[in-house]
Amino acid sequence: xxxxxxxxxxxxxxxxxxxxxxxxxxxxxxxxxxxxxxxxxxxxxxxxxxxxxxxxxxxxxxxxxxxxxxxxxxxxxxxxxxxxxxxxxxxxxxxxxxxxxxxxxxxxxxxxxxxxxxxxxxxxxxxxxxxxxxxxxxxxxxxxxxxxxxxxxxxxxxxxxxxxxxxxxxxxxxxxxxxxxxxxxxxxxxxxxxxxxxxxxxxxxxxxxxxxxxxxxxxxxxxxxxxxxxxxxxxxxxxxxxxxxxxxxxxxxxxxxxxxxxxxxxxxxxxxxxxxxxxxxxxxxxxxxxxxxxxxxxxxxxxxxxxxxxxxxxxxxxxxxxxxxxxxxxxxxxx
Amino acid sequence: xxxxxxxxxxxxxxxxxxxxxxxxxxxxxxxxxxxxxxxxxxxxxxxxxxxxxxxxxxxxxxxxxxxxxxxxxxxxxxxxxxxxxxxxxxxxxxxxxxxxxxxxxxxxxxxxxxxxxxxxxxxxxxxxxxxxxxxxxxxxxxxxxxxxxxxxxxxxxxxxxxxxxxxxxxxxxxxxxxxxxxxxxxxxxxxxxxxxxxxxxxxxxxxxxxxxxxxxxxxxxxxxxxxxxxxxxxxxxxxxxxxxxxxxxxxxxxxxxxxxxxxxxxxxxxxxxxxxxxxxxxxxxxxxxxxxxxxxxxxxxxxxxxxxxxxxxxxxxxxxxxxxxxxxxxxxxxxxxxxxxxxxxxxxxxxxxxxxxxxxxxxxxxxxxxxxxxxxxxxxxxxxxxxxxxxxxxxxxxxxxxxxxxxxxxxxxx
Numbered sequence: 143x144x145x146x147x148x149x150x151x152x153x154x155x156x157x158x159x160x161x162x163x164x165x166x167x168x169x170x171x172x173x174x175x176x177x178x179x180x181x182x183x184x185x186x187x188x189x190x191x192x193x194x195x196x197x198x199x200x201x202x203x204x205x206x207x208x209x210x211x212x213x214x215x216x217x218x219x220x221x222x223x224x225x226x227x228x229x230x231x232x233x234x235x236x237x238x239x240x241x242x243x244x245x246x247x248x249x250x251x252x253x254x255x256x257x258x259x260x261x262x263x264x265x266x267x268x269x270x271x272x273x274x275x276x277x278x279x280x281x282x283x284x285x286x287x288x289x290x291x292x293x294x295x296x297x298x299x300x301x302x303x304x305x306x307x308x309x310x311x312x313x314x315x316x317x318x319x320x321x322x323x324x325x326x327x328x329x330x331x332x333x334x335x336x337x338x339x340x341x342x343x344x345x346x347x348x349x350x351x352x353x354x355x356x357x358x359x360x361x362x363x364x365x366x367x368x369x370x371x372x373x374x375x376x377x378x379x380x381x382x383x384x385x386x387x388x389x390x391x392x393x394x395x396x397x398x399x400x401x402x403x404x405x406x407x408x409x410x411x412x413x414x415x416x417x418x419x420x421x422x423x424x425x426x427x428x429x430x431x432x433x434x435x436x437x438x439x440x441x442x443x444x445x446x447x448x449x450x451x452x453x454x455x456x457x458x459x460x461x462x463x464x465x466x467x468x469x470x471x472x473x474x475x476x477x
Numbered sequence: 478x479x480x481x482x483x484x485x486x487x488x489x490x491x492x493x494x495x496x497x498x499x500x501x502x503x504x505x506x507x508x509x510x511x512x513x514x515x516x517x518x519x520x521x522x523x524x525x526x527x528x529x530x531x532x533x534x535x536x537x538x539x540x541x542x543x544x545x546x547x548x549x550x551x552x553x554x555x556x557x558x559x560x561x562x563x564x565x566x567x568x569x570x571x572x573x574x575x576x577x578x579x580x581x582x583x584x585x586x587x588x589x590x591x592x593x594x595x596x597x598x599x600x601x602x603x604x605x606x607x608x609x610x611x612x613x614x615x616x617x618x619x620x621x622x623x624x625x626x627x628x629x630x631x632x633x634x635x636x637x638x639x640x641x642x643x644x645x646x647x648x649x650x651x652x653x654x655x656x657x658x659x660x661x662x663x664x665x666x667x668x669x670x671x672x673x674x675x676x677x678x679x680x681x682x683x684x685x686x687x688x689x690x691x692x693x694x695x696x697x698x699x700x701x702x703x704x705x706x707x708x709x710x711x712x713x714x715x716x717x718x719x720x721x722x723x724x725x726x727x728x729x730x731x732x733x734x735x736x737x738x739x740x741x742x743x744x745x746x747x748x749x750x751x752x753x754x755x756x757x758x759x760x761x762x763x764x765x766x767x768x769x770x771x772x773x774x775x776x777x778x779x780x781x782x783x784x785x786x787x788x789x790x791x792x793x794x795x796x797x798x799x800x801x802x803x804x805x806x807x808x809x810x811x812x813x814x815x816x817x818x819x820x821x822x823x824x825x826x827x828x829x830x831x832x833x834x835x836x837x838x839x840x841x842x843x844x845x846x847x848x849x850x851x852x853x854x855x856x857x858x859x860x861x862x863x864x865x866x867x868x869x870x871x872x873x874x875x876x877x878x879x880x881x882x883x884x885x886x887x888x889x890x891x
Contacts (some may be wrong), residue, residue: 194728219730228721232486234493239486246482247729291725 147172147299147331148193152202155188162188164355165202170299170333175325177346178335179463181473185355186335187227190301194224207298220248223297227304229284230291233277237268237287240276241294248295262290265320282313289320299331300324306341321345339463349463353471363463370461371397373435374469375442378455382426390430393445395438402427402472425454429469435460479731483739487713488746497709501747505702505755509694510768525553528609529571531562536582538620543577545616552612572601573609585620585669593617595673610671617669689769695759696852700845701816701825702755703748703784703791708812710744710795715808723889733889741792748788756780772856779855779862786872787848793879794844800886824849844875
């Protein structure tokens with residue numbers, strides 16, 4: 143069994159009456175790239191802020207690198223590295239000066255500091271521009287320095303909070319390469335938060351899907367996608383009753399049929415169905431989980447034609463994390 | 478050490494910020510230059526203050542001197558005999574008493590230094606005493622200068638008259654040089670000095686230095702701009718939070734106290750650098766451009782002490798502003814209040830001895846006032862530590878208050 147570097151137990155954060163993180167529990171293994179996937183405002187950054195000592199938890203705790211978050215915060219902070227979502231750098235200072243400063247904050251001095259700064263500059267491929275003021279860098283380069291600043295003290299556990307926001311595809315690929323190399327070559331454990339499903343799918347071995355302060359699913363990516371079976375078909379109808387759902391469950395290729403929690407507004411004449419607005423009349427949607435979406439689709443259409451039931455909308459959700467999230471929450475990741 | 482790393486980083490950032498450097502070092506120089514050249518400010522508009530005078534001299538110089546004070550405006554001399562004046566001062570019916578010694582005219586005519594005494598009641602308002610003393614001092618300087626120049630020129634005239642017509646020793650240029658020389662001497666070694674004491678303190682005479690525009694403007698604007706740098710600290714903390722680096726620092730293994738102390742240390746360095754530059758300008762540059770130079774007086778170490786206490790107070794104010802302000806505009810607004818309103822109340826634009834009545838009382842509610850008063854005590858009145866200890870304690874108290882409220886209200890996770 144893999145050794146855990148992070149074990150979170152009932153971690154909660156309340157701001158007044160608002161509960162931003164709702165007693166979450168999970169663990170991360172040493173050497174793992176673990177994803178926290180969820181839309182903006184889901185509570186990912188708040189959770190990371192607590193685990194890195196920036197915010198004090200309202201209740202619950204975590205054990206990080208063998209140290210208790212509540213009782214041994216200083217030791218926890220030495221284990222952790224944080225790459226915040228913001229470009230937390232000093233634009234008038236050079237990349238080297240920024241990195242040296244953050245190194246000193248972690249107690250590095252002299253030759254050791256110089257060596258580590260050179261090392262992380264190499265990791266993010268910025269040795270040539272190291273003495274230029276960060277303010278003159280492109281967005282992607284700034285992101286790379288931002289990552290380097292979180293690495294300079296060689297943390298065991300690196301928190302990367304939305305590290306690719308606002309960067310060009312080339313820099314994004316560079317960041318992905320850096321993350322993989324850090325994990326592969328240095329055995330660094332990485333917690334990667336994003337609302338980009340593709341990034342999490344590409345990098346992470348396990349993913350916790352977060353929504354409204356809760357972890358609504360946690361597993362390996364194949365297991366999460368398997369939740370959708372062969373795919374999900376959403377069928378909009380004028381009327382739905384339990385008898386209809388029972389009949390649908392009997393169709394060949396269908397695993398489950400249920401009424402979606404989120405009704406959909408009627409599609410406009412020239413486009414796709416839109417999401418719900420409080421003042422727009424809606425119609426019910428049946429969510430059909432299939433064993434094979436193509437086979438099930440043919441049978442479902444045949445089923446409704448035979449009974450002369452009009453289909454208001456039809457949507458096939460391919461098996462991926464984006465649709466797992468849609469399946470679990472009824473909304474898109476980037477809403 | 479981590480605290481020092483933060484401070485070093487902030488100083489590097491400030492050194493790369495031309496706007497801040499301009500505000501810290503150039504702006505004070507411009508203000509001092511303008512206000513030093515303005516000389517006395519608004520004295521004519523002051524209501525005449527009563528000054529009881531005991532004239533023990535029967536000569537004409539004393540009468541001319543009293544006339545000179547009345548003509549200067551702002552002070553109205555009331556002649557009284559010694560016993561009546563002493564009784565009234567003791568009873569508190571009068572607040573100040575100036576004694577002109579019996580040898581006043583004779584000493585003056587003999588070109589000997591003569592001392593005037595202003596005896597104050599213990600309850601006398603210091604600010605009013607300062608105003609009266611300044612006017613008396615001005616009249617004394619005018620009269621001494623006039624006496625010295627007249628004496629000198631008379632002597633030269635007598636020598637000239639005694640020589641044969643073809644051997645006249647003094648040319649027009651030589652006479653002018655002599656006049657200029659007397660003018661300089663009158664500044665360096667005033668013929669009439671003013672001493673202040675309270676009844677029963679004849680052994681504790683406090684002698685005033687001649688007051689120049691520079692002597693008032695340099696410390697006043699030093700105080701003003703040192704407190705303005707509180708805004709620099711507040712803005713630095715705000716920017717750190719805005720870009721997210723504050724969050725990164727919070728995630729590092731260092732205490733919140735180290736973090737805040739690291740943010741305030743640069744202000745200490747700025748303040749000390751500011752004072753060195755401003756005082757250096759006052760002492761060395763001002764004389765080069767024809768203005769009076771700043772004189773540190775007998776207690777230069779006290780100047781350092783005042784600067785340190787003031788720097789602590791200003792840094793506390795910086796933390797307080799950072800704790801209270803939510804936006805960059807709010808920091809700008811609060812910095813403006815610190816600069817203009819508190820500066821004016823604290824005596825930056827008008828010397829504190831001119832702030833009377835309500836304004837004078839309100840001024841005591843701002844730290845600028847106490848810093849200015851301490852500077853004024855050392856640089857103008859030549860006071861020692863006992864004379865400014867109250868000012869320093871109040872200033873330190875303000876600093877402590879700012880710190881406590883600032884740290885209490887500071888939201889590290891906002």
